[in-house]
Amino acid sequence: MTTTPISPSLTATLAGRYYTDPGIFRQEQENIFERLWCCAVRAADLARPGAFRTVRVGRESVLITRNRAGALRAFLNVCRHRGARLCTEESGEVRRTLQCPYHAWTYDLDGRLIAAPNLQRMPDIDRTERGLVAVPLREWLGYAWVCLADEPPSFEETVTGAAVERLGDPAALDRYRTEGLALGRRITYDVRANWKLIVENFMECYHCATIHPELTDVLPEFADGFAAQYYVGHGAEFAPEAAGFTVDGSAGFGRLPGIEDGQDRRYYAITVRPQVFVNLVPDHVIVHRMFPMAADRTVVECDWLYLPEVVDSGADVSRSVELFHRVNTQDFAACERTQPAMDSRAYRDGGVLVPSEHHLGRFHDWVTACLEGKR
Numbered sequence: 001m002t003t004t005p006i007s008p009s010l011t012a013t014l015a016g017r018y019y020t021d022p023g024i025f026r027q028e029q030e031n032i033f034e035r036l037w038c039c040a041v042r043a044a045d046l047a048r049p050g051a052f053r054t055v056r057v058g059r060e061s062v063l064i065t066r067n068r069a070g071a072l073r074a075f076l077n078v079c080r081h082r083g084a085r086l087c088t089e090e091s092g093e094v095r096r097t098l099q100c101p102y103h104a105w106t107y108d109l110d111g112r113l114i115a116a117p118n119l120q121r122m123p124d125i126d127r128t129e130r131g132l133v134a135v136p137l138r139e140w141l142g143y144a145w146v147c148l149a150d151e152p153p154s155f156e157e158t159v160t161g162a163a164v165e166r167l168g169d170p171a172a173l174d175r176y177r178t179e180g181l182a183l184g185r186r187i188t189y190d191v192r193a194n195w196k197l198i199v200e201n202f203m204e205c206y207h208c209a210t211i212h213p214e215l216t217d218v219l220p221e222f223a224d225g226f227a228a229q230y231y232v233g234h235g236a237e238f239a240p241e242a243a244g245f246t247v248d249g250s251a252g253f254g255r256l257p258g259i260e261d262g263q264d265r266r267y268y269a270i271t272v273r274p275q276v277f278v279n280l281v282p283d284h285v286i287v288h289r290m291f292p293m294a295a296d297r298t299v300v301e302c303d304w305l306y307l308p309e310v311v312d313s314g315a316d317v318s319r320s321v322e323l324f325h326r327v328n329t330q331d332f333a334a335c336e337r338t339q340p341a342m343d344s345r346a347y348r349d350g351g352v353l354v355p356s357e358h359h360l361g362r363f364h365d366w367v368t369a370c371l372e373g374k375r
Contacts, residue, residue, distance in 0.1 A: 015347075015349055018194075019295065035148070037145045046065065052064065054089070081105045173278075186303050191298045194339060227269070237265060247319050253283040253306065255282035
């Protein structure tokens with residue numbers, strides 16, 4: 001256990017080195033991000049066969065593309081000849097094949113080796129065996145999730161189970177029909193902080209009254225310091241005067257079909273370890289995906305999703321985007337203020353959690369269990 005009681009009110013955090021030590025970060029990449037399911041790309045971003053995107057998962061570059069049959073496929077972004085990076089761009093589209101820019105080894109969209117200089121003179125080469133290394137892929141919430149483990153853990157237990165555990169109702173998330181929503185806005189944040197600081201910040205609301213005035217205007221209960229994730233099944237209720245989840249409390253776009261009365265005018269938050277946050281409000285869904293790049297740097301991609309007719313109509317989504325963009329900016333600035341202190345002698349043994357943050361202790365225990373190979 002990493003969280004030992006200090007007093008009846010306080011619980012110890014992880015030590016500072018867990019946020020700065022490159023060796024611990026390498027362990028996390030290997031034991032967490034390369035063994036668990038990670039949310040990689042939004043499926044709709046790869047609309048046509050040949051569309052591709054590369055993402056960082058742990059220490060690997062993963063290439064995700066749509067094949068000729070319309071299915072998503074994932075591969076390690078490494079040519080099987082001499083290891084060159086196959087696709088050097090973050091995103092793009094090819095007509096029919098993926099060709100290495102070094103020696104022109106060429107693969108079809110299912111990863112099979114189909115051509116190479118002088119390949120006909122090497123009839124003994126097994127084109128499937130010499131094909132790209134496939135990565136397991138699942139689709140959920142309209143996103144492609146990948147896992148680098150040789151034997152991936154149960155998707156239902158480790159991914160979808162997190163939503164059920166948080167909301168207390170298997171159908172609660174399904175009612176938002178996220179897979180049918182359209183992308184209204186995407187913002188990418190380059191945060192100079194360790195990924196765990198970002199997770200911890202998202203899971204607690206002890207800071208909300210201090211740095212989130214716009215959020216607490218819409219969700220006044222957050223000013224008391226208890227986050228929605230502190231309770232199973234709880235959604236923070238909108239202020240009586242707030243017509244919608246917007247930066248000025250103005251009306252949004254009407255609730256999504258399928259949302260029940262009990263979910264209306266409420267905000268729900270879900271953490272899917274290790275790198276996804278899902279935010280649910282009646283008229284849209286916000287999805288964060290984190291990509292740890294170094295012990296002190298994390299890229300966060302945030303999507304705002306609406307009904308297709310809202311996006312297609314050209315409706316102004318800026319007021320709802322602005323609310324959580326401000327929340328993101330405020331949160332990430334707080335994480336960046338915290339990161340330098342993780343190296344301080346004052347934080348050598350870590351800090352403390354107050355009662356409204358005690359649930360973060362379970363996250364710390366999970367991290368250390370993963371590092372010890374117990375998960």
